[in-house]
Amino acid sequence: MGGICSRKRDQPVIEDEVRSVEAGRYGKSSSSKWLRNSSFRPAVELPPGGAGACPSLLELCIRKICQDIDKYSSFSMLPRDLSQQIFNELVCSNSLTDVSLEAFRDCALEDIGLGEYPDVKDSWMSVISSQGSYLLSVDLSGSEVTDSGLALLKGCSNLQALTYNYCDYVSEQGLKLISGLSNLTSLSFKRSDAIGAEGMSAFSGLLNLEKLDLERCSDIHGGFVHLKGLKKLKSLNVRCCRSITDSDLKAISGLTELNELQLSNCNITDFGISYLKGLHRLRMLNLEGCNVTGSCLQSISALVALAYLNLDRCDLSDEGCDKFSGLKNLKVLSLGFNNITDACLTKLESLNLDSCKIGDEGLANLEGLSILKNLELSDTEVGSNGLRHLSGLKNLENLNLSFTPVTDSGLKRISGLTSLKSLNLDSRQITDDGLAVITSLTGLTHLDLFGAHISDSGASCLKYFKNLQSLEICGGGLTDAGVKNIKDLTRLTRLNISQNCNLTDNSLELISGLTALVSLNASNSRITNDGLQHLKPLKNLRALNLESCKVTASEIMKLQSDAMPNLVSFRPE
Template identity: 90%
Template sequence: MGGICSRKQNQPVIEDGVCRAVSRRYGKSSSSKWLTNSSFRPTVEQPPGGAGTCPSLLELCIYKICQSIDKYSSFSMLPRDVSQQIFNELVCSNSLTDVSLEAFRDCALEDIGLGEYPDVKDSWMGVISSQGSSLLSVDLSGSEVTDSGLALLKGCSNLQALAYNYCDHVSEQGLKHISGLSNLTSLSFKRSDAISAEGMRAFSGLLNLEKLDLERCSAIHGGFVHLKGLKKLKSLNVRCCRCITDSDLKTISGLIDLNELQLSNCNITDSGISYLKGLHKLRMLNLEGCNVTASCLQSISALVALAYLNLNRCSLSDEGCDKFSGLTNLKVLSLGFNEITDACLMYLKGLTSLESLNLDSCKIGDEGLANLAGLTLLKNLELSDTEVGSNGLRHLSGLKNLESLNLSFTLVTDSGLKRLSGLTSLKSLNLDARQITDAGLAAITSLTGLTHLDLFGARISDSGANHLKYFKNLQSLEICGGGLTDAGVKNIKDLVCLTWLNISQNCNLTNKSLELISGLTALVSLNVSNSRITNEGLQHLKPLKNLRSLTLESCKVTASEIRKLQSDALPNLVSFRPE
C-alpha cells in the first residue's frame, strides 16, 4: 500500500529568521514567531471543507473516526495511507492519547510527527517502533523519551529522518542505540546538552547521513573527528555553539560534498575559515556573529559555488571588501550591523545575480546606492537604520523586480517616496520613520500589489488613512503613529485580505473601531493596545474565528473577559494580552 497520501505536505522549516524583525527603537508586542510554531494545533471544530467546498468521502470518514476515536481498538487492517491520515489528524487536533495511540500498533505508518506534542514518553515508543521497517521519519522533539525509548527504534531499519530536538533525557549511552540506523539521511539534536564530543561517536557509522543539525549543543567541541567519514554529508548546522573553534573546522575540511554550513555565533576566526577553501560545492555559508573580519573573504573567494553568504554582526570594515567582486554566483548577501560604508558597495556592483541584499545598520548613504543600480535581479533590499535619504532612492527606481524594501529609521521623507512609484513588483514596504506622514502614503498609492505595509512610527492621520483604499491586497498592516481615530479605521474595514493588523499606540480609538473591523474575518493577529477599548467592545470580535493572537495592553480590558471571549467564540485564540 502506497505512501501517496501519507507524507505531510507544506511544512516549511524556519531556519534563519522569523516572520518579522523587532525594531530596536520601538518595542513591538505580540511577536509573530509563534504563528509558525509546530506546537500550535487548532482543535477540530467543524468537518473538513470550507464554505462552498464539498469534502471528499474519505475526509468525512476520517473526521468522523477522529470524533469518536474511543470506539476503535485497532486500525491495523486499514490501508496504511488511511491510518496515516487518521493519525495525522489526531496529532493536529491534539487528540492523540495513550489509549488512542494503541490503535495504531502494527499499522506500518511511515511518518510519526510528534514534535512538541505533550506527554510523549517511553511508553509510547512501543507503538511507534511497531511500525517496523515501514517507518521512515520520526519527530520526538520536546518529548520525555529517554535512552530506553530510543533503544526501541533499533528495529526500524529503514528510518531515514530522526528529530530529537530540545530533549534532555538522553545520554551518551542512549545515542549508541541509533548508531545502527544506517539508512538515516537526516538527524537533528538541536539544543541538547547531552550531545558531547564522545557521544558523537555514535554518528560515525551513519554513512548515508546527508543532514546533521546540532544547533545550540554546548559540549560538542572536538566531536567533529567522528564526522570525517560521513562523505555524503551535505548540510551541517552548529549555530550558536560557542564551543566550536577553528580546530573543529580543520577536522571537517575533507567533507567536500558539503553545500550548507551554518556557523553563526560560533567561536570562529579568519584562520578557521581558511580550512573551508576546499569545499567547492558549498552554496550556503552562515557566519553571522562570528569573530571574523573582511580578511576571511580571501578564503571565501575560493568558494566559487557560493550562493548564500551571511556576514551579519561580524567585524567587517571596508578594508578587504574588494574580494566580494569575485563572488559572482551570490544570490543572497547579508552584511548588516557592520562598519562598512559606501566604499564597500563599489565591489558589489558586479554581483548581478544578487536577489537579496541586507545592509541593515551599516554606514551607507545616498551615493553608495548608485552601485546597486545595476543589480536588476534584486528582490529584497534591507536599508533599515542607514543614512540613506530621499535623494538616494533615485538609484533604486530601475530595480523593477524589487519585492521587499525596508526603509525604517532612514532619512527618507515624503518627497523621496515618489521615486518608488514605478516599483510595481513591491509586495512589502517598511516605512517605520517619524518623518513619514500622510503625504508619503499618498505618494505610493501606485504600489497596488503591496501585501505588507509597515507604518509603525509614521504620522498617519485619518485623512491619510483614506489612501489605504488603494491597497486591496494588503495582508499585513501596521499603522501606529498615534494619529488615527475611529474615522480613520473606516478605511481599513474593506481590506478583507488582512491577516495581521496592528493599530496600537492610537490612543483615541474606541470600541467603534472593533465594530468596524469585525468583518475582517481572515485576521489571525490583532493589536489595538494603548487605546480606549473596553470589555464591552470585545463582543465585536466574535466573528473573527481565525484570530490566534489578540493584544489589548493598556486598555480598559480584563484578562477574564478575554478568556470568556476565547471560550465562547474564539476557540483558535492561543495568545492574548493582558493575560
C-alpha cells in the same frame, strides 16, 4: 524615535497573533531567518473548508475511537494508515498513555512523533521497536529514554530519520548502538552533552546520512574526523558549538555534497573558512557571531553555488568587502550590526542592512544591484539624500525604511519604483506630504505607516492604493473622517488603526464592508460594545484587538458565538 505611538522594538506586536511571515519582510532576529528543524510530530489540521466545516466520516470514527481508547487492546488488524491516524490523534490530544500505547504493538507504523511528549521512557521503546522494518522516522526529543531503550531500535533496519534532541539520559556507549542503522538519512542530537569527539565515531558508518544536527553540543571538537566518510552529507548544523575550531573544518573539507553549513557562534576564524573552498555545492553558509573579518570573503568567493550568506555580528568593515564581487550567485546576504559601506553584488536579490552603520554615501554601492528585490534599511543612518541611489532599482519589491531619518522630501526619490509591493515607513518624520509623494506606487500590497504622522487629509491619498492587503496607520491623527478613505480598500486582509484615540463606533461601521479582513486592530480608541454589531459581516476575521477601548471580553465572546465562528484571537480576553 520617542512618542507613545512608536512601536517598541523589544516587544512583539500583538494585534495579529495569526500573522504569517510576509515575503520580503525581515524579522528583527537575524538568526531566525536561517533554517530551523521541525519535529516529526504531526500538526493538527483543520478539516477541509476551515473552521466550522463538517468533519469527514473517517475523522468522526477516529475521534470516537480515541474517546473510547480504553475499550481496545490491539489495532494490529487494522490497515496501517488507519492505525497511524489513530496514533497521531492520541499524540496531538495528549491522550497517549502507557496502557493505550500497547494497542499499537506490531501495527507497522511508519512514523512515531513523540517529540516533547510527556513521560516517554524506556518501557515505551518495546512497542515502538515492534514496528520493525516498517518504521521510518522516530522523534524522542525531550524524553527519558536511555541507552537500553535506544538499543531496541537495532531491529528497525529501515529507519531513515531519528530525532533525539534535548535528551540527557544517553551516553557515548548508547550512541554506538545506532551505528548499525545504515539507512538513516537524517539524525538530530541537539543539545546533548553525551556527544563528544569520541562518541561521534558512532556516525562514521552511517554512509547514507544526508542531514546531521548537533546544535549546542558543547564538546565535539575533534569529532569531525569521524564524518569524513559521509560523502552523501548535505546539511550539517553545529550552531552554538563553541568548541568547534578551524581544524574541525579541515576534517570536513572533502564533503563535497554539502549544500548547507550552519556554523554560527562557533570559534571559527578566516583561516578556517579557507578549508571550505572546495565545497562547490554549498548554497547556505551561516557564520553569524564567528570571529571572521572581510578577509574571509576571499575564500567564500570560491563557493560558486553560494546563494545565502549570514555574516551578522562578525568583525567586518569596509576593508576587504570588494571581494563580494566574486559571489556571483548570492541571493540573500545578512550583515546586521556591521559597518558595511562597500559591496558589489550584481546577482544579489535580497540584502539586509538592518542596524548597520551605513549612511547616504554608503548606498552608492547599491546602484548596480539591478535585480535586487528586497532591501532592509531599518535602523540605519540612511536619510533622504541617500535614497537617490535607489532610484535605478526598478525590480525592487520590498523596502523597509523604518526608524531611519528619511523625511517626506526624500520619498520623491523612490516614487518611480513602481515594482514595489511592500513599503515600511514607520518613522515619525513621515507626514501627509510624504504619503502624497508616493501615490504613484499603485502596486503596493503592504504599507506600514505605523508611527508616521498621517491625518484625515493625508488619508485621502489611500484611494490610490487599491491593491493594498495590509495597512498600518497608528500615529494618532486619524478620526472617523479619515477612515472613510479606507472603506474602499476591499482587498485588505490586515488593518491596524490602533492608537488613534478619536475613532468611534462609526469607524467600525465604515469598515464593515471590508469582508476580506483576517486581522483588525483598533485598540486605544473610543469604540464601545455598541459598535461591535458592525463587525458581523466580517466572517473571515480571525484576530481582533480592541484593547483599551470601552469594550468587554464578554461582548466579544458573544459576537464570536453569534456571528464570527472564525475568530480565534481577541483582546480584551
